[in-house]
Amino acid sequence: MEVGGSQDALENTNDDNNFNKNGNSDPVVYQLVRVEGDGTLVPATEDEVLQFEDFLHDEKVDLPSIDDVAHVEEYFTNDCIKPDFGEGTSKLDTADVQGLMVDAALEEGRLHTLDDSIVLPSNCSAVHDQELDKLDTEQGGNNIAQQDSASTETTKSTVLNELSSDKEKADACSKPVNDTSTRQSVSGVTSSVPEFSILRGEVCLDNLTIRELQEAFRATFGRQTTVKDKLWLKRRIAMGLTNSCDVPSSGCIVKDYKVIGMGAKQEIPVVQRIPKMELDATLVRDQVMDPGHERDLPSTFSYHSEEQQRLSKRLKRVPTDNDEPQVTIFSEQGTAKRIRKPTKRYIEELSDVETHESTGRLSSPGKRPVCDEVLLRPRVAPLHEVGSLSTTYPTRKDTLGGCSVHVPYVSRMRRGRPRSNFIPFLDLEPSVECTEVPAADGVNLEKEGDQGNHKNTERKEHVETNKEVQGLQAKDFFSPDVNPKLKLGAKRKHHRAWTLSEVVKLVDGVARYGAGKWSEIRRLAFSSYSYRTSVDLKDKWRNLIRASQTQLSTENDGVCPRKSNPSTIPIPPSILLRVKELAEMQPQAGDLRAAIKFAGQSTMAVQGKGSGFL
DNA sequence: GTTAGGG
DNA sequence: CCCTAAC
Numbered sequence: 001m002e003v004g005g006s007q008d009a010l011e012n013t014n015d016d017n018n019f020n021k022n023g024n025s026d027p028v029v030y031q032l033v034r035v036e037g038d039g040t041l042v043p044a045t046e047d048e049v050l051q052f053e054d055f056l057h058d059e060k061v062d063l064p065s066i067d068d069v070a071h072v073e074e075y076f077t078n079d080c081i082k083p084d085f086g087e088g089t090s091k092l093d094t095a096d097v098q099g100l101m102v103d104a105a106l107e108e109g110r111l112h113t114l115d116d117s118i119v120l121p122s123n124c125s126a127v128h129d130q131e132l133d134k135l136d137t138e139q140g141g142n143n144i145a146q147q148d149s150a151s152t153e154t155t156k157s158t159v160l161n162e163l164s165s166d167k168e169k170a171d172a173c174s175k176p177v178n179d180t181s182t183r184q185s186v187s188g189v190t191s192s193v194p195e196f197s198i199l200r201g202e203v204c205l206d207n208l209t210i211r212e213l214q215e216a217f218r219a220t221f222g223r224q225t226t227v228k229d230k231l232w233l234k235r236r237i238a239m240g241l242t243n244s245c246d247v248p249s250s251g252c253i254v255k256d257y258k259v260i261g262m263g264a265k266q267e268i269p270v271v272q273r274i275p276k277m278e279l280d281a282t283l284v285r286d287q288v289m290d291p292g293h294e295r296d297l298p299s300t301f302s303y304h305s306e307e308q309q310r311l312s313k314r315l316k317r318v319p320t321d322n323d324e325p326q327v328t329i330f331s332e333q334g335t336a337k338r339i340r341k342p343t344k345r346y347i348e349e350l351s352d353v354e355t356h357e358s359t360g361r362l363s364s365p366g367k368r369p370v371c372d373e374v375l376l377r378p379r380v381a382p383l384h385e386v387g388s389l390s391t392t393y394p395t396r397k398d399t400l401g402g403c404s405v406h407v408p409y410v411s412r413m414r415r416g417r418p419r420s421n422f423i424p425f426l427d428l429e430p431s432v433e434c435t436e437v438p439a440a441d442g443v444n445l446e447k448e449g450d451q452g453n454h455k456n457t458e459r460k461e462h463v464e465t466n467k468e469v470q471g472l473q474a475k476d477f478f479s480p481d482v483n484p485k486l487k488l489g490a491k492r493k494h495h496r497a498w499t500l501s502e503v504v505k506l507v508d509g510v511a512r513y514g515a516g517k518w519s520e521i522r523r524l525a526f527s528s529y530s531y532r533t534s535v536d537l538k539d540k541w542r543n544l545i546r547a548s549q550t551q552l553s554t555e556n557d558g559v560c561p562r563k564s565n566p567s568t569i570p571i572p573p574s575i576l577l578r579v580k581e582l583a584e585m586q587p588q589a590g591d592l593r594a595a596i597k598f599a600g601q602s603t604m605a606v607q608g609k610g611s612g613f614l
Numbered sequence: 615g616t617t618a619g620g621g
Numbered sequence: 622c623c624c625t626a627a628c
Contacts, residue, residue: 493622493623516616518617519615519617534615534616534617535616535617535618536622538616538618538619539622539623
């Protein structure tokens with residue numbers, strides 16, 4: 001048996017401390033408690049108090065600081081509710097305190113569960129009921145959305161809604177299973193106390209006023225509290241009740257309050273089945289809370305995050321499995337091809353996905369690098385999972401004429417690459433046509449006149465642009481994200497189909513100067529085709545190679561050479577054959593490259609994998 | 615500025 | 622063809 005002093009030095013900062021500031025109550029209250037074997041505090045009986053009264057008066061100064069324990073405990077449980085309550089972690093110095101905190105946490109966890117599922121299904125962790133939105137937002141969003149919650153009501157609800165849906169998409173994949181298991185393990189650890197008592201405590205305390213609850217708290221824990229959160233008080237008292245149930249001697253103190261509150265609610269059935277929907281909602285809500293926990297809780301609770309990580313990793317693992325092969329392939333290609341890092345456009349699209357999935361929130365920078373690429377693909381899946389889980393469809397709230405309505409979540413972001421020629425398409429079309437044609441036409445007509453398809457291509461171009469404008473209206477209209485980097489006047493180059501003569505010239509040029517000498521070929525062989533850039537030559541050559549590889553092979557098989565695009569001129573097999581030969585020959589310069597590559601591979605194999613890369 | 619390569 | 626990284 002031990003004697004402990006308890007005082008409210010560290011009070012809940014979220015509430016104004018009227019209790020302490022008013023002089024009517026003692027700022028310091030000492031209470032005799034007994035420390036149970038498991039470290040819990042049990043209020044002493046009256047006999048015990050009498051027995052130690054004298055002792056208390058004399059020795060209280062030197063008493064061990066169990067108050068710290070109490071404080072930390074209170075801090076912790078409080079912290080569960082408000083993660084942004086960011087001090088007091090320094091108190092976690094002794095192992096005893098930590099152990100006690102773990103107990104408290106576990107206890108809290110279990111009570112939490114009970115609260116959510118049975119007693120107070122709609123009000124799990126709110127300081128005030130009406131602040132549920134705000135709280136959840138703060139917790140789930142890691143305070144990102146605090147501004148939002150402070151703004152208008154519609155905004156708030158919108159944020160919450162988006163948050164929940166996004167969280168469901170982003171996190172639910174790993175949580176629902178995970179969460180229950182965590183809970184089970186948690187309650188499994190601490191379920192030495194019959195849950196029945198907790199329930200009764202909750203039920204009985206339900207219709208007490210805050211003041212009464214505070215009294216009950218004081219009676220139960222021997223110290224005052226100014227917390228005005230009913231739920232918190234009830235939980236804490238319930239905890240006290242569960243402890244006191246083990247110790248009959250202290251039952252009397254709380255018993256009074258029990259009796260007071262019992263009248264109305266005693267007949268409430270102990271077990272109330274709540275609809276599955278509620279449970280699911282609870283799960284989701286808890287997920288929203290979790291990141292805050294993970295981040296803010298001291299290392300004592302790493303077991304939680306570890307398990308989370310493990311589970312989530314397991315869930316994410318599936319699409320990850322083929323990562324290794326990709327890496328090796330990539331490395332092999334590394335010597336053969338230029339290693340490109342993702343283009344900006346590519347990055348844009350990826351980040352597009354990301355911001356779409358998480359709406360920019362909660363992109364915890366610490367986590368991203370680990371599974372950066374992996375996340376992108378599988379993240380799409382949870383959307384469906386959750387949809388089936390809690391029938392929460394990915395919707396967002398929109399305000400239409402003042403009232404907010406749910407609309408299907410559709411990305412307003414542009415999915416494709418930014419349209420550089422957005423403006424030209426809309427109003428500069430005619431001038432665009434004129435700018436380029438004159439210079440080119442003069443030279444070309446003689447060359448292309450024989451083909452006679454020049455006009456055709458121009459008409460086709462018109463159709464194409466019209467199509468594109470329609471496409472813009474259809475899917476890009478909501479994306480005003482015109483890339484500022486792109487010049488407004490930039491227009492798509494006038495499309496000119498490659499003529500046979502051009503192709504021949506190109507092939508000749510390649511044969512003469514070698515593939516890759518595009519600027520040279522352009523200068524020497526295409527001097528008269530001012531509109532063909534070296535890039536064009538390169539592209540065309542690439543296409544020719546493709547054509548030669550596919551078309552020739554299919555022709556040999558007797559298969560119809562795959563409905564050739566009527567817009568492209570048919571390339572005579574003779575030319576294709578030449579292309580193929582050149583393609584096989586030219587890289588003979590690349591033969592050297594291949595040899596190098598091969599050598600590199602073999603040396604790599606000798607050296608042992610992986611050492612040379614990165 | 616050229617070239618390679620993805621889109 | 623466009624775009625952009627790599628050269």
